[in-house]
Amino acid sequence: MDAAKLRNKVYIGYGKAAQRIGYVAQQFRATSAFNPMQTTPLQSLHASFTTNFSYSAPNKYGQAAWLGVFDGRQFVAGDFLSNAEDGVFFVAAMQTTLPIYCVQCNRTISVLRTSQEDAGGMIGYGGTTAENEVALMTGWPASILNGTKGEKSPVGLPADAKTPWYLLLFPSYGDIILRTSDIITDDIGRRYVVSSAELTDMGWRVTAMQGLV
């Protein structure tokens, strides 16, 4: 027995348990930076998600992380699992012999970056507009949960409230490196401006300010 063999056995065990307690989910893996959930599923398998192995506590508000119980032998970090019953999860980490760390995704996001012409000379008005935002990633499931702070909106309308901040979690892909001031939009029409983007071995952990008038 070595670590790799032990790990496989543990995953097989998860798989057997999931057959009894989990619904059938489909596994997706991004093949490009665009619409990973529209790729062909790699497999269908039983999967269960829990907060602890005694199944004794529900997941709570503000808590994106779950433990995944499924046969993880064909998985790598960043893969998605989706079913109608439990929703969409991405595999954040598969640390050696440890439980599979999953993040529940409540939104679908696109990551945009303002571009400007590369040529020299006069190149038009400078600024972020909807037109010159280029998509780096589109259609990615992500976790968007309330952040901690808010600040005054620069729009300055009398009816403005403080602008909220959010914490976003989603997988990294390829060599795409997010930066401050990148724009993230989601499927309910919200718009976020990246404040800090931390690239971890579990994917992107981003704090972003909501940019909604």
Place this chain on the structure above:
Amino acid sequence: MADQSDVMNLLAAKAAAAVYPNGTGAPSITGTIVKIYPGWPVPNKLQTDINAGGVHISIYPLPTEKKVSVTLGRPYRVITTGTPTLVATVSGHTVTFSGAVSTPTNVYFLIDKVGYHYSVQNGDTLTTIATAMAIQVAGATSVGAVVTIPNVNSILARTGGIGTAARELRRQAKDFQITIWAPTPALRDTIASALDIALSEESNISLSDGAPAYMIYTRSFQSDASENYLVYRRDFVYTVNYATTQTIDAAQVVAPVMHIADTSNNPIKTILE
């Protein structure tokens, strides 16, 4: 009276005329929907409209204003004369009422230098007015709308309505901010260019109280601070010099009376004209 809400409405109307030169039923100069209003944008509507490519123009008075010197005295000026709809026509020994009866209207006869007055009441008709005048004058009779006054040398008949007069209580030069909220710099430029010309074209403006007012360009500024929100903004500040006025009802004079007195203020003669 005119106050800053009148000025805001006027600025909004001028902006609307510049942006919708063919009327609001026709497309705007940018082809997109442009909303123009006094006040401030409502966040959710501004967001929806910006996302749809629309533009908002909001108008709001700034706290800044300048003191304006005014001349001494506060004379009333006639704004409307209150031309009556009731007409009294003298012909020989008869006075005939015609036209429409409305209140308030004063009716006055000057017969052989003696005045007779009646204020038209609600529900009066030409006939009842004629009756009301006839019973005041000795020997006069009325049939329908015609009053006959025999055996007199001169008959004058006048009708007068109630107009309005106003006076300036003070005058101020107040700054008004006209803000363009656009989804792109290009749209902002198009609207701003048209708006700037339209607002600067004519400095004399008319407000509801008829007092002279004028507006002049003061400054403008542009802000991309909210570009992450996809909101591009430009502000024009125009200074509007307008009066705060008081308006009163002013009855038309139907019975001028001239008193003549000596230097000790002893009455010599009273003349009714």
